[in-house]
Amino acid sequence: MEVNDARTIESEAEGVAFPRGQAARIYAASFVGTTIEFFDFIVYGTAAALVFPQVFFAGVPSAMGIVFSFATLAIGYAARPLGGIIGGHYGDRYGRKSVLVATMAVMGVSTFLTGLLPPSTKIGILAPILLIVLRVVQGVAVGGEWGGAVLMAVEHAGKKKRGFSATAVAMGSACGVFLAYASFAALGFLSEEQFESFGWRIPFVASIALVIVGMYIRLKVEESPVFLEAKKEAPAESERRLPIFSLIKEQPGRTVVSILTYTGPFMAQAILTTYVITYATTELGLPRQVFLNAMMISLLGMMAMVPVLGALSDRIGRRAIYVPACLAFGVFSFFTFPMVGTGQTWVIFLLFIVGMSFLNAATLGVVGSILSEVFPTRHRYTGASVAYQFAGLIGGGLGPLVAAAMVGSGMHVVSVGIMVGVFCLISAIACYSLGDTRKHELAD
Template sequence: MGTLSAAQAQALRQRRSTAGAFVGTAIEWYDFYIFGTAAALVFGRIFYPGAAPGAALMASFATFWVGFLARPVGGVVFGHFGDRIGRRNILVITLMLMGTATTLIGLLPGYAQIGVAAPVLLILLRAIQGFAVGGEWGGAVLMATENAGATKKGMAGAWVQQGSPAGSILATVMFLIAGRLDDEAFLSWGWRIPFLLSAVLVIVGLGIRLKVEESVVFEAAKARHEIVKVPAFAVLRSYPGIVFLGVVASIMGISIAYFNNTFLLAWTTTELGIARQLMLNILLFSAVLQFIWQPIAARIAETAGAVRVMIAGLVLTAVMVVPFFMAIGAASPTWITVCLAFNIIGGTAYYALLATALAAAFPANIRYSGVSLAYQLCATIIGGATPLIAQSILTATGGSPWGVAGFYAAMLIATIAGVAGLARSVARRAEAPHTAGD
C-alpha cells in the first residue's frame, strides 16, 4: 500500500480519534447509566432494605449522587495530567477504572449478606465511577475535536455526545432483558448482568482506544513550550467567568438524562403504576431518537449556526414543559412518549453542540482542565442531584407534578441564559489578540 497523502493521513487520524472517543465514551456512559437505572429499580431494596419505600428510594438517589460529587475531583486530576502529558493515555486509564468499578458493583453482596458494609462499598465504588467519568468526557471531547479539521469540529464533538444515547440504549436494552425475569430472580441476580457485561465492553473499548493518536493541538502546544504547571489554577485565575458560564450552559445537558432515566423511571413505575418494561421501552425509544437526531442537528448547525440551533432546541423543550407534565400527571404512557419525543428533539439539538461550544471556550494548553471543571462542577451541583431534588419536591408537594415542573422549567431558563452568555464570551475572545495555545 502506498504512502498516505497529508490529507488522507489527517482524515484517518480524525476518524480514529472520533471512533475512539465515541466508543470509549459510550462504554463509560453505559456504566454510569446502568447505575442510575438500578438506583431507580433495585438498589433501595437490595442495599437499604430496612427503610420505608420512599426513604429507601431517597437513599438510593443519594448514593447515585455520590458519583457526581467525585466527578469534579476526577476532572481536576485527569485534566491536570491531560493538559501536561497528553489526552490519549489519560483516556485509557479512565476507561479501565470505570470498567473495574462497574464490574465490582455487579459482584457486590447485598445488605442481607454483609450488612452495612454493602451500602458503604456501593458508595465507594460509585465514587470511583464518578472519579473516572470526571476525566473521561473532557478528554474524549478534546481527542475528537482537536484532531478534526476546522470545519469538522462540530460534527466531531457531536459524535462524542453520541456516546450518551448509545450508552443509554445499551443500558436500557440490558435492563429490558434482565427485567424479563420474575421479580425474585431479577432482585436476586438478574440486575447484576448489566454490570458484569462491562468487563467485556471495556476490553473492546481499550482495543480501539489504544490505536488512537495523540491530539495534534496538544502536540503543537507542547512543541511551543506552552504547557502550564498547574492547569486548574490557570483556568480559575484567568477564566473564572467562562467556567461559571460553562457550568450554567451545561445544566440541561446533564440533568435531562438523569431526570428521565432515573427520577422519571422511578416515579412512573411506583407512584403512577406504569409497568416497568413499558417505561423502559419508552426510554429506549427516546435514546434511539436522540442517537438518530443528534448528528442531524449538528449538520443543521453547520449552516444555521451552533448557538441558534442550541437555543432553538432549548426553547422548544421549554414550550413542552406544561404538556409533558400534564401527560405525567395523567399517567398516560402514550402522551409521555409523544412529549418525550419533542423534548428529545429540542434538548438534544442543544446537547449535540455543547461539547464543541465548551471546547471553544478555553485555550488548548488548559482546555482539558477548563472543559472538565465546567462540565463536572455542573454535574455535581445540579446534574447528579436532579433525581434527589425532584423526588424531594414531589414528596413535599404530595405527589403533584407541578412543583417538579417548576424545577424543570427553571433549569431550562438557566441553561438558555448560560448558552447565550458563553457564546458572547467566546465571540469576544475570538476578537481579542491571539491567546497562547489557541
C-alpha cells in the same frame, strides 16, 4: 482544507497537520469509548431507579429508600468534577490519550465489582457503604473521560467540522444509555423477585467484555495534534502552572458561565430518565417495561438527530440551535408529570421522543463543541471537563435528588417543573453570553 501531501491534512484554522483518515478513526474511537463508559455509568442510574432501594436500603420506608438510592446517584455526580480536575490536569500536561485509557480501565473494574456486591440483608450497612465507594470511583472515572473524548474528536477536526466531530461523544453517550436500558429491557422476562435477586447484576458483570474491546481501540489512536503543537510552543513558566489554577486565575467568569450553560438541560434529561421512571413505577404503579421501551426508542431517535444537529451548528452557529432547545426543554418540563400521569403507553412514548430525540439531542449534540471552543489549549481539557462535570453535579446529581425530596415531602410535582424551567432559562442566557464559539481558533 489544504492537502499538504499524501499522508497529512492541515486543519484549516489551526495549521496543525494530522494523518489523513485519522479524524474518522478518532471519531469512531471517541464514539466507542464513550459508549462503553456511559453504559457502565448509566446501568447504575437505571438500577438505582429500579431496584437499589430494595436491595441496598431494605428495612427503611419506601420513600426514604428512594431518596437514599438517588443520594448514591448524586454522589457519583459529585465525584465527576473531581475526576474532571484530575483528568484535566494530566490531560493538559501529558496528553489526552493516556487519560482516556486510564479512565476506561478504572470505570470497568468499578462497574464489574458493583455487580458482585451482596445486598444489605446479608452484610448490613457495609453494602451501601461499598456501593457508595464504587460509585465515587465511577464518578471520578467518567469525570475524567468526557473532556478527553470530546477534545480528541474536536482537535483532530478542521474548523468547519468541529460541531459534527464533537457529536462523537454525544452519540457515544446516547448509545451507552441505549445499551444500558436495552440490557435491562432484555431481562423483562424475569419475575420481580428474580430481577431483584440476580437479574440486575447481569449488565454490571457483563460490561467487562465491552471494556476490553474499548481498551484495545483506544490504545490504537494517536494523540491530539493541537495538543502536541501547543506543547512544543509552550513557554517554560506555563509548564510549572497547574491547569486548574491557570483556569481559575485567567477565566473564572467564563468557567462559571460554561457550567451554567449545560446545567438546565442536564437537569431536564436526568430527571426525565431517572426520577420520572421511579415516580411512575413506585407512586403510580406503572410497568417499568413501558418506560424502558420508550427510552430505547427515543434514544434511537436521538442518535439519528445528534449528528444532524451537530453538522447544522457548523453552518448556522451553536447558539441558534442550543438556546431555543434550552427554552423549549424548560417549557416541556411542565408537561412531563401530567403526560406520565395519563398512564397511556403512546403518551409516555411521545414524552420520551420529544424530550430525548429532539430536545436532549439538540443540547447534548452541541454542548461538546461549545465547551471545547471557549478555553485555550493550555487548560482546555480542565476547563471543558470542569464545566461539563459541575453542570452534571448540579443538574444530573442534585436535580433528581432534590426532585425526589420535594415530592417525598409532599410538594406538588409542578415544583419539579418550576425548578427545571428556571435552570433551563439560566442555561439559555449563559450560552448566549458566550458568543459565537464556532469562530474561535483552537490553537493558542
